[in-house]
Amino acid sequence: MPNPDHEILRAALAQALPERLDNLNPRRGAVKVVTEYTRTTPQAALSQFLTLTGDGWLQDARTNRIMNTADHELANQLANLDADCAWPVIGERVSADGVRSLHLRRLGDAWLLTAFEDDASADGILLTHQLLSTDLKNYLVYRVAYRAERIGRHEELRPFASRFVGFEPIPDVARPATAAEVTTALSHA
Secondary structure, eight states: OOOHHHHHHHHHHHHHOTTTHHHHOOEEOEEEEEEEEEESSHHHHHHHHHTSOSOEEEEETTTOOEEETTOHHHHHHHHTOOTTTOOEEEEEEEOTTSSEEEEEEEETTEEEEEEEEEETTSSSEEEEEEEEOTTSSEEEEEEEEEEEEEETTEEEEEEEEEEEEEEEEOOTTTOOOOHHHHHHHHHTO
């Protein structure tokens, strides 16, 4: 039987964001932590990070750039990373079947890796959010869990957890112009 609170939320979202409701994909559930790992060397952290096959991104300390970890050549480079000059700062991957996500972050002198999954039986709302990637070619797609919290005499839905669920290409018509494209267009105007 459908939850009336979820139907009310869906109706409110449809009214507030009619063009985005399908992209938000609202449904019941939460994001839960499945496992946490702590690794003390960059090689061990990367090795653990690369065990989850699928799409993802990683930022290293040397280049300070975001890398797509689905690139097999890049994955091989990461596996042989020179720990003295570059180490992972933060990254996220999603399993090929989309069930599990792995978040990596540098924490002091160690690296924390946290595995997340959806929990459809939990009380809450899951929405899909898209964030613009720094390459301006893809959206980073996240599943965000909201739960009701009492604020004074009323309840609000507040985000409390999220997990990376993949990339989505930006259609050319929706892709923002790069600085070089803007400069070129202005020089020809």
